Amino acid sequence: MAKEYLLAVEDEEDILELVRFNLARNGYEVGTAATGEEALKSVGKRKPDLIILDLMLPGLDGIEVCRQLKSGSETADIPVVMLTARGEESDIVTGLEIGADDYITKPFSPRVLMARIKAVLRRRELEETTSEEDVLRVRDLVIHPGRHEVTLDGNTVELTYSEFRVLHFLARRPGWVFTRYQIVDAVHGEDYPVTERSVDVQIVGLRKKLGRAGKYIETVRGVGYRFTD
Structure with missing residues (x-):
């Protein structure tokens, strides 16, 4: 090898x-x-x-x-x-x-x-090595981990690697609420030097790129974020 x-x-x-x-x-x-x-x-x-x-x-x-x-x-x-x-x-x-x-x-x-x-x-x-079975579909939004690809109504949504991982992490567990630091740990690993504000900034950018599908990412005041369709 x-x-x-x-x-x-x-x-x-x-x-x-x-x-x-x-x-x-x-x-x-x-x-x-x-x-x-x-x-x-x-x-x-x-x-x-x-x-x-x-x-x-x-x-x-x-x-x-x-x-x-x-x-x-x-x-x-x-x-x-x-x-x-x-x-x-x-x-x-x-x-x-x-x-x-x-x-x-x-x-x-x-x-x-x-x-x-x-x-x-x-x-x-x-x-x-992700298979087609792992593709997430939420109405008109499709998230393909293996291809690192997100489409909305068949059109590609250009995301950074980190933005993609945040979206995929939340979308895999719809309805679950995650704190900002849980999101950081899941996406980047433990002890990653990121503040709460930087997570908020990334969520804002992600929602903007997703357009009308950005509403799927909800803010839970005082706790963090969750994905819902």
Whole structure:
């Protein structure tokens, strides 16, 4: 079985080596890049199974690199784990909105980094093996986990990876009420550094993209959210 190929993008040499060493020690094939431009060129030559992407990069920063990856048809499905010293809420929200799969702040534990990477790869593997029987249909809204696709009246609704996972999580259990932190834990894993406001921001964006189907996501005041048809 071929090794999974991961690309680490970091401009600080010592941190890049730390990430590279731990990835290699855990059995991954590793590519590296020190700038956003190098990262995009590397992806163009060989598509990685996952990218560890620093937010603060010289020239093209990590947010713009992620945005370009998620907007390209050939690269939109590449999981992105953001690695950054910036832990402000606005940065976390931005990362979620443009489709980052996870977000880890510096200084970080290599063990935590590896656990997060493995969790993201496992989630992607499960989604790729999802059968047609797992497709969710709510009136005119169709959610296909395997294809990472949502359609409304037959028209594709463009969602980020995180938005899709929030919608799928809620839609699998219609009528159940979930707190914001339950949603975060289910979508990103435990101890993900997200505040309640960032979850609200993501729900607002999700409702807007769903149009009239956005009403299926209800706010339960003082508790959280639920999906209802």
